[in-house]
Amino acid sequence: GLTASTAYTFTVRARDAAGNLSAPSAAARATTPAPTPADHEPPTRPVKLRGTVDGSRAVNLSWGGSTDDVGVTSYDIYQEDSRIHSVPGTRTAAHLTGLRPGTVYTFTVRARDAADTSSPDSDAIDLTTTAAPGAPASTAPTDLRISNRVQGKEYAIDLDWKQPETGGEIPAYQLFIGGRLTTTIVWGATPPKGRANYRLTVTDPRGTRYSMKLRAKLPDGKWGDFSAQRTVVLGD
Incomplete structure (x- = not known):
């Protein structure tokens, strides 16, 4: 319920069961942020999603940035239909770890704005992590x-x-x-x-x-x- 772009000074006092008050605490000062501009449009779709495999348990992704009428705040990376990672809107690349060896993964990226509205999915990219030594060949269609x-x-x-x-x-x-x-x-x-x-x-x-x-x-x-x-x- 505070006002945007306004400086405030706060103190705290303790009250006991009899209603007695302590001395005030040291003052804490804070300024509320400026109001967020109205954001009416979703971001555009991320483009040119590319990726490389980094061994058996990691991949690198990169993509072309999205635009928004106010601004892109983050990019969300999806593996199939699950969001597994996010990066700030100033970045257009991600390093994903914790994957399984010899497994095919399908990644897409969505941009998100300050109103928490997401863009359409980027094109999908399939990446197969390196198989563990001695592992059998993949049986995936x-x-x-x-x-x-x-x-x-x-x-x-x-x-x-x-x-x-x-x-x-x-x-x-x-x-x-x-x-x-x-x-x-x-x-x-x-x-x-x-x-x-x-x-x-x-x-x-x-x-x-x-x-x-x-x-x-x-x-x-x-x-x-x-x-x-x-x-x-x-x-x-």
Whole structure:
């Protein structure tokens, strides 16, 4: 309830049960900050997201800065749909640590302004950390592509990906949407070789956003590594 850009002097006195007051404390002086200008527009999307792998547990990211009608206060880095790191709005690079060896990560960046409004996501970038010595080859599907189109009153979402080399046939895949298992894809005949594809239909409205990734069931019955995550917006 104070006034902006105003100097104040504060003291504190103690009161006991009988109502007696102590002597005042030493004075503390403070000046309230200037008012924040009204911020009506979200920042623009960060551009040209780039990245390099730094060994088995870290990566470096950099991007082109965003603009805002008042100012960008921070950049938030997302791994899939989770915010994992933030840097001040004066920086357009980040060093991320604590990652796992031999793992594919999908990163995006959003700018944020003083009104706590975020920009749209930057383009995504996939980075795979260096595998630990002696670790087996990755079993993640790669080159996942997703598209969508209107089909009557529904949307058809088509997924297409390159299958991992596992030394045998892959009998099934698990599809995760928004981080949750949505369906298990089981081939009705002989499993495909090379690239595989799958279609699902949804009834959600135009503009609905889906984040998808999948993993293969390996010939030994275990589930393999996750693919990179891809995002699709219905109607785009």
